[in-house]
Amino acid sequence: MSALNIKKGSSAHSAYDLKNPNADVHEAHTLTVTVDNEAGVLARVIGLFSGRGYNIESLTVAEINEEYHTSRITIVTTGTPQVIEQIKAQLGRIVPVHSVHDLTVEGPYLERELALFKVAGTGDKRVEALRLADIFRANVVDSTLESFVFEMTGTSEKIDAFADLMRPLGLIETARTGVAAMARGA
Amino acid sequence: MKRQMSGAKMIIQALKDQGVDVVFGYPGGAVLPIYDEIFQQNDIRHILVRHEQAAVHAAEGYARSTGKPGVVLVTSGPGATNAVTGMTDALLDSIPLVILTGQVPTFMIGNDAFQEADTVGITRPCTKHNWLVKDTDKLAEIIHEGFHIATSGRPGPVLIDVPKDVQFADGTYVPPKKVDTSRYQPQIKGDIKAITALVEMMEKAERPILYTGGGVINSGPAASQLLRELADASGIPVTSTLMGLGAYPASGKNWLGMLGMHGLYEANLAMHGCDLMICVGARFDDRITGRVEDFSPHSKKAHIDIDPSSINKVVHTDVPIVGDIGHVLEDLLKIWKSRGRKVNKPAIGKWWKQIEEWRAVNCLAYKQEGKIIKPQYALERLEALTKGMDRYITTEVGQHQMWAAQFLGFDEPNRLMTSGGLGTMGYGHPSSLGVQLAHPDALVINIAGEGSWLMNMQEMGTAVQYRLPAKQFILNNERLGMVRQWQELLHGERYSATWQEALPDFVKLAESFGAKGIRCSDPADLDDAIMEMIKHDGPVIFDCLVEKHENCFPMIPSGSPHNEMLMGDAETQGVIGNTGAVLV
Ligand SMILES: Cc1ncc(C[n+]2csc(CCOP(=O)(O)OP(=O)(O)O)c2C)c(N)n1
Ligand SMILES: [Mg+2]
Numbered sequence: 001m002s003a004l005n006i007k008k009g010s011s012a013h014s015a016y017d018l019k020n021p022n023a024d025v026h027e028a029h030t031l032t033v034t035v036d037n038e039a040g041v042l043a044r045v046i047g048l049f050s051g052r053g054y055n056i057e058s059l060t061v062a063e064i065n066e067e068y069h070t071s072r073i074t075i076v077t078t079g080t081p082q083v084i085e086q087i088k089a090q091l092g093r094i095v096p097v098h099s100v101h102d103l104t105v106e107g108p109y110l111e112r113e114l115a116l117f118k119v120a121g122t123g124d125k126r127v128e129a130l131r132l133a134d135i136f137r138a139n140v141v142d143s144t145l146e147s148f149v150f151e152m153t154g155t156s157e158k159i160d161a162f163a164d165l166m167r168p169l170g171l172i173e174t175a176r177t178g179v180a181a182m183a184r185g186a
Numbered sequence: 187m188k189r190q191m192s193g194a195k196m197i198i199q200a201l202k203d204q205g206v207d208v209v210f211g212y213p214g215g216a217v218l219p220i221y222d223e224i225f226q227q228n229d230i231r232h233i234l235v236r237h238e239q240a241a242v243h244a245a246e247g248y249a250r251s252t253g254k255p256g257v258v259l260v261t262s263g264p265g266a267t268n269a270v271t272g273m274t275d276a277l278l279d280s281i282p283l284v285i286l287t288g289q290v291p292t293f294m295i296g297n298d299a300f301q302e303a304d305t306v307g308i309t310r311p312c313t314k315h316n317w318l319v320k321d322t323d324k325l326a327e328i329i330h331e332g333f334h335i336a337t338s339g340r341p342g343p344v345l346i347d348v349p350k351d352v353q354f355a356d357g358t359y360v361p362p363k364k365v366d367t368s369r370y371q372p373q374i375k376g377d378i379k380a381i382t383a384l385v386e387m388m389e390k391a392e393r394p395i396l397y398t399g400g401g402v403i404n405s406g407p408a409a410s411q412l413l414r415e416l417a418d419a420s421g422i423p424v425t426s427t428l429m430g431l432g433a434y435p436a437s438g439k440n441w442l443g444m445l446g447m448h449g450l451y452e453a454n455l456a457m458h459g460c461d462l463m464i465c466v467g468a469r470f471d472d473r474i475t476g477r478v479e480d481f482s483p484h485s486k487k488a489h490i491d492i493d494p495s496s497i498n499k500v501v502h503t504d505v506p507i508v509g510d511i512g513h514v515l516e517d518l519l520k521i522w523k524s525r526g527r528k529v530n531k532p533a534i535g536k537w538w539k540q541i542e543e544w545r546a547v548n549c550l551a552y553k554q555e556g557k558i559i560k561p562q563y564a565l566e567r568l569e570a571l572t573k574g575m576d577r578y579i580t581t582e583v584g585q586h587q588m589w590a591a592q593f594l595g596f597d598e599p600n601r602l603m604t605s606g607g608l609g610t611m612g613y614g615h616p617s618s619l620g621v622q623l624a625h626p627d628a629l630v631i632n633i634a635g636e637g638s639w640l641m642n643m644q645e646m647g648t649a650v651q652y653r654l655p656a657k658q659f660i661l662n663n664e665r666l667g668m669v670r671q672w673q674e675l676l677h678g679e680r681y682s683a684t685w686q687e688a689l690p691d692f693v694k695l696a697e698s699f700g701a702k703g704i705r706c707s708d709p710a711d712l713d714d715a716i717m718e719m720i721k722h723d724g725p726v727i728f729d730c731l732v733e734k735h736e737n738c739f740p741m742i743p744s745g746s747p748h749n750e751m752l753m754g755d756a757e758t759q760g761v762i763g764n765t766g767a768v769l770v
Contacts, residue, residue: 036369039318044310051311082498089495093369094316095335 026078028057029104030111030181031088036061036096037071044094045073054079054087058156058178060114070098074181076156095105101183108184116160120147121170129169136162147172193322193353194219197286200329202229203362204284206257208248208623209233210241215259216288216301219353222223233623233652236644239618242272242343243642246281247620250603251578253406255282255336256620262288263301266347267308271610273343274312278607279429280404282341284332285313291351292320305347314342320349322357330365339372340493341404372492376509376517384464384488384505385522391462392533393485393540394422396475397445400429400606401467401491403599405511410599412515413466414438420522423541425453427468428591429606436595442541446474447742448588451549451751452541454740457482458748459540465489467511470500471607472744480747520614547755549740550592559709561586561661561732565593565633568659571716576628578621580604580656582614582638585667585738590633612641618656619648629720630656634690636729637666646699649725657719658727660751664689671737676754692729699725702728707731 035041042061043118049056057076064072077087084102091100103109116185119129126148133140133150136158142149152162159181191199201209208231213221220257235241238260246255260269267288278284297708306318315335317328325348332344388394396417402409404656416520417424417440424434425442434441434537443450445457454563455465463485468474475481488505489497497506507514522528532738554563580603581587587604596602603621605613618632639660649656670684693703702722706715706729719726741752 040306040310040316043307047311086495086499089497089499093493093495098369 020065026055026080027084027104028076028078029073029084029102030179031077031091032101033075033091034064034098035071035073035094036094036098037069037143040074041071041094041096044096045075045091048090048094049077049087049111052086052090054083060178060180074179103181103183104129106183109181110184111155111179111181112153113156113159113179114151114153115163116141116175117150117152117163117166117171118147118173119150119166119170119173122146122161125169129166132162132165132169135143138162189359190356191359192219192356193319193325193348194223195350196322196326196357196359197329197353198223198227198230199359200326200362201257202297204330204333205246206230209259210244210248211259212236212238212241212261212265212622214263214265214288214301216262216290216350217259217286217353219350220259220286220288220348229717232259233619233648235616235619236647237642238268239271239612240619240642240645240648242269242276242283242285243610243613243616243744244623244645244648245283245285246272246276246582246613247333247603247617249276249281249283249620249622250617251600251621253600255284255333255341256425258283258285259530260285260287261301262290262305264301265301266305266307269654270308270312270749271608271612273309273345275605275608275613275709276343277312277314279605280341280400281343282336282548283343283731284336285345287316287345287347288353288595289349292349296347305345309345312343313345316345316347316642318347318349318354322352322355325352325357326360327365330360330362331367333362334365336368336480338370340401365379373494373508374492374510374513376490376507376514378517378521379503380507381514381517382518382521385518385525386719387462387486387488387505388420388464388522389525389528390530392530393460393537394420394462394464395442395456395460396422396424396434397426397457397468398430398433398466398467399427399468402430402433402511403467405467405492409467409510409512409515411490412512412519416515416519416522419519419527420763421476421531421534421538421685422464422529423456423538425449425457427606428469428604430468431591432596432601435597437597444591446471447476447744448592448738448740449742450592451547451740451753452544454742454748454751455544456541457595460485463487465503466515467491469496472500473500476742477501477745477747480749482748493695495740521698547753552736554709557708559707559712559732561589561663561730561736562593563709564712564730565589566662567712568631568716569594571713572629572631572720575720576625577601578603578625578628578631580614580618580621580629580630582632582634582641583609583611583668584635584638585663586633586635586638586661586735588668588738589661589755594633611635611638613638615639615642615658616648618658619652619654622656623652627720632656632658634658634660635667636660636662636664636692637686640686640690643695645698646701646725646727653724655722655724655726658725659719660692660727660729661732661747662689662692662729663732663736664716665734667736668738670735674737675741675743692727696725696727700723701727703727703729705729705731707741713732
């Protein structure tokens with residue numbers, strides 16, 4: 001009962017056509033969200049991501065302004081461009097959210113993460129771990145005769161690379177803070 | 187002026203200062219101080235419902251039919267959890283509500299105290315915003331901010347959870363004017379450049395259409411007025427979602443009828459074939475778009491919405507306009523007029539010709555013959571017999587709801603209260619009571635299915651106690667008809683659990699509550715029976731026994747595009763593909 005004989009899939013403005021040929025390529029975006037530091041605000045943000053099926057690669061939060069009780073949440077998320085736009089719009093709807101910035105599209109920016117690595121071992125492996133830590137500018141913040149704890153700040157990629165090197169050398173424990181990020185310049 | 191008072195008193199004072207005249211609620215241990223204050227005053231009327239879900243739906247009916255926020259008061263634990271369905275319903279349909287819940291005392295929170303539930307945790311995803319108030323000094327401010335948030339921007343339900351010790355303790359009352367609402371100020375005015383771009387497209391469009399939704403009604407009466415002016419002056423055809431019915435009058439010359447899954451053939455084909463779609467306060471819901479890839483493939487789309495997250499969520503928009511519908515339409519009309527009120531008249535004339543051809547299909551045709559009442563016929567008669575009356579309609583959810591949208595005409599906004607987004611069976615009955623409270627002299631009719639109606643049938647008690655003469659018009663097919671229809675079309679006629687045995691005798695049921703019951707099974711008696719219902723000064727249950735196997739058409743099966751519509755039983759076999767079967 002089709003009165004209009006329009007060919008299926010002929011030009012369109014559906015959301016599906018927003019996608020480029022590599023449509024399913026998920027982009028990683030780093031978002032910074034300024035919120036009122038009130039009870040439940042983090043739960044609102046996390047609930048939004050889980051409720052709507054968005055990804056969280058990393059999330060950090062801390063109060064940044066004591067006087068006004070505002071906190072900054074840094075989220076690294078992945079999704080198609082359309083999903084990223086939705087995430088920003090949905091974050092903007094949360095009442096205690098003051099601002100949402102997508103650092104990935106807004107210009108050059110810095111990303112830093114802090115990590116602690118516990119590496120256990122003796123002999124050559126121990127020496128090699130220490131040597132690599134030096135190259136990566138990781139600090140030794142704890143040491144025993146059988147172990148080191150290295151502290152390191154850097155981009156997530158640098159921390160990943162260091163972790164990869166430490167694994168065969170006796171890496172037994174890792175703690176990472178997740179990404180904190182900021183636009184360059186003023 | 188600063189005043190000390192108890193938290194419970196403060197709640198009543200804040201409600202009064204917000205202009206609240208009625209609260210729908212149900213008492214319990216954690217709200218006793220508030221009920222004590224209610225007892226000692228006469229400005230705010232408390233309506234005792236029979237179930238907390240009904241309190242929320244009643245408040246929704248009140249809100250939807252007045253444009254004012256609805257207020258709910260329930261106790262902690264089960265009181266709050268019972269209200270969750272209503273909150274979710276209000277969230278999806280953008281209905282402004284302020285819900286007050288009692289909570290165990292602050293010093294007992296987290297101890298699994300009697301009737302403790304993590305109410306703010308449970309309701310975070312089903313409210314626009316919520317608060318747990320831990321300090322009486324903050325209570326008034328939070329209530330006033332709650333009203334502000336519930337009613338501004340895209341409206342929605344807010345919840346304020348008040349521990350019992352906070353209700354007892356004294357604190358300082360802050361009046362509404364002293365409350366800072368600056369942190370929540372949604373954008374009202376649309377971007378003039380974008381509006382001008384839309385006007386330019388309007389001037390040239392050959393096959394334009396206005397696709398309107400609940401946002402027009404939420405924006406207030408001025409928005410509906412402006413929509414009418416725009417449509418009538420430009421000649422652009424208008425269709426609407428279920429939530430938007432009445433914004434443009436059903437009797438208006440540009441009216442195409444509702445669109446979507448059970449929308450009219452002409453409305454859906456016009457959406458499919460248009461070259462300019464102007465979406466006004468609607469959100470491209472899946473009941474509207476059908477298969478998104480094939481949704482209106484040849485059109486440029488403009489979208490006016492107060493909620494930026496609705497834009498580009500489902501469908502790519504060429505001209506996004508964030509703002510309040512009323513304000514944007516006002517600017518749009520101003521700009522369009524100042525540029526000489528241009529439209530592509532010859533093309534639009536042709537467009538209308540095409541639409542008339544579609545309309546000639548007469549997609550709502552049905553056959554009323556023999557001794558059995560067709561549900562469509564019952565609604566057609568109800569429409570004819572109540573036309574011109576000061577009438578408000580609520581509905582339950584199912585086939586009857588879609589038939590109501592197809593066969594009843596709404597000439598004014600705020601006249602149809604229905605659960606659109608959540609599709610909540612049990613919504614209509616309590617909602618009709620909320621509407622009747624707000625409009626004591628109006629004729630309020632709940633178009634119900636027997637299945638849905640039983641979900642909140644206990645509210646007959648509320649209707650009788652408060653002498654609310656709302657009419658319960660049950661299209662009784664002794665089936666969960668809408669589900670049965672899907673089983674017929676999608677699941678090989680295997681009618682799994684869609685036949686309710688042991689239905690009550692609705693006439694006796696009405697009488698047992700002290701209301702009037704009417705049964706009608708013969709088309710010949712229908713008019714008289716409906717008139718008897720209308721004339722009765724009091725609540726009525728009307729048990730209208732209808733054809734049990736009627737299907738609701740047109741129907742766009744899930745996963746199909748607008749131009750693949752099912753028009754009647756003859757064409758339905760094997761039409762629905764398997765991909766559609768997994769969609770709801
Ligand atoms: C609370 C709830 N449960 C289940 C459903 C699924 N559902 C949608 S329509 C329907 C049947 C409704 O039956 P009835 O109220 O008799 O209306 P009819 O379709 O027969 O007109 C059901 C079960 C729902 N929408 N809401
Ligand atoms: Mg039924």
